[in-house]
Amino acid sequence: MALEELLDTSRIGWINSTGPDSDIVISSRVRLARNLKDVPFPHLLNGSQAKEVVKRVYDAFTSNSVLAKDARLYLMGDLSETEKNLLVEMHFISPDLAREDKGAVIISSDRRISIMINEEDHLRIQCVFSGLDPQEAYELASRVDDVLEEQLDIAFDERLGYLTACPTNVGTGIRVSVMLHLPVLTMLRQVDRMFSTIAQLGLVVRGLYGEGTEAWGNLYQISNQITLGKSEEDIIQNLMSVAGQIIASERQARRNLKGEDRLRLEDKISRSYGILTNSRLLTTQEAMGYISDVRLGVDLGIIKNLKPEDLNNLFITAGPSYIQEVFKKDMTPLERDLNRANFLRGKLLK
């Protein structure tokens, strides 16, 4: 199993911060839920039926030699806990897929496409792009969907659309989400108020690692909830316009802060840089906070020797399991914090 190659973050297509509004939007992600017509939903499948689904999906995907070029299939049953956690941290799979053995994931060589098999639905096609670009992500996901649908009979109803295991996803089966870096709005305690408004627009806010997690590194994911009765384009547009307003507020808040309190801001950012490049022990949560500050410093031109993509990289490598997988051994929490601090320092001072 060649999971080590996933540690090479330079191969992650969205990491280079070249997309629109990528000073604030880290990435845009689209997920399409699809199911096979003639097979019970994954929670009712036994081991061999689940394997059969994995095989059918893999065969269907690899029938397209362009999209599937150098794609890898990982079976959950073959992976260690750390390996599965790493896939979750890197957003290739959900915690739910990691929990059971019958699932699998296909990851494309540019890391833009990941297809979860036997999660809640037979298929969860995910595509990720840099910056605020959910349309591109949707177009690719929809293309993958077309390729799979050439070979597989997908459960679709004239009235209800794509049929999913949970009625919350029925219809388009789409979830569009954008990952936003909002350090200043968080600092000014404006995020809570903003997010309660967002909830009224049918959107949901989640932390960095998905449902129920905290916004470490001031990273927030905003996504749609409604999937039925609205077209994919409308859902994307709605999310884009809300994201656009948040981006504008964060930018305005950054400008104000830079104007009013530049010295204190520079001090905070430089201290965080100092800690990242000098400390001997770092927990993930702590590291994420400092990385967020430094990323802000880069965006505001206060820190000049780093690029946004360097920080995107750090956000991934600071994750709880990444270090574990790099060193390939069991470590005490103290050893992990030590290795993480060393690793991040090495990356920053390279």
Add this chain to the structure above:
Amino acid sequence: MKCDECKKRPATVHITKIVNGEKTLMHLCEQCAKEKNIFSVSFNFDGEPLSMQKFLASFFEPMVSEFREKSQPLSCNRCGLTFPRFTQIGRFGCSNCYEAFKGQLDPMLRRLHGKTYHVGKVPRRTGGRVRIKSEIERLKRELQEAVNAEEYERAAQLRDKIRELEQKLGRN
């Protein structure tokens, strides 16, 4: 649906309270819900401690008790999942469940999505069939009208068109 409290904002929080067997339903907007301090016990918006499944199950409480009184619960003829079981786990067993529980789903879908019908992408290969099927339905209605109006020439044309489409369906 508007909020029960302020009657202005849309209700996004739906709460079923059961106290000593007495059930009350509340539909609130998030702001009023916060003011009423409803989330202090087990529910807050930052995390999602209340699982979607439990949340869904609460939609169906009245229906389930209705079903319990009948001896044969509604069930899916393909995977065997019963309707009460669906309301417990919040998931269907297979794509045919939607058909099997057809009569029961609209109120829930309306509460979840505000709508009960799909707008958007149709599968390219099999979706063609969906489109052809609805076209045939439409032509059949037109044919009936033509026959009723004794427009036999038009009826013959429509009949040929329907045949053509039906053959196309058969071939796919």
